Amino acid sequence: MEQVHTTSSLIGAAKVDGTAVYNTQGDRLGDIHDVMIDKQTGRVAYAIMSFGGFLGIGEKYHPLPWNTLKYDTNQGGYVVGLTLEQLEGGPTYDEGSEPAWGDRDYEKKVHDYYGMPPYWMM
Structure with a gap:
């Protein structure tokens, strides 16, 4: 079994997969399926x-x-x-139909929907 490292401030990507996501009222909304990391900067861009x-x-x-x-x-x-x-009204995709990662217009729509500045501008 592969060991996944965790510290108080860092976590291995494999350990993020399957972590629960809650709203501020404590209701479970779903789970993290994957994370998307920018190849150039190494920054985590999205949680799927x-x-x-x-x-x-x-x-x-x-x-x-x-x-x-x-x-x-x-x-x-x-x-x-x-x-x-x-969340239901936000951008989605089905299994096997990846969105246009790297298409800044698509990614900007995702960020605009959630009212967040794009990760590449931070």
Whole structure:
């Protein structure tokens, strides 16, 4: 079994996968499916959250700008200041149909939807 390293401020990407995502009221919204890392800067750009569907069938993937998430040690997961309705209305994609990563127009729409500045401008 591969060991995944965690410190008080750092976490291995493999350990982020499957971490729960909650809203500020403590309701579980979904789980982190993946993270997208900028190859040039090494910065985490997006958390891909999965939710919807049943037993993994029909799930939608929601790219969330990484800076929308805050880790909450009490919950043992990430918290976003978003409602379920906001997430349902946000950008999504289905399994097997990756969005246009690297297309700044697409990525800007994701950031604009969540009211966050693009990661490449921070």
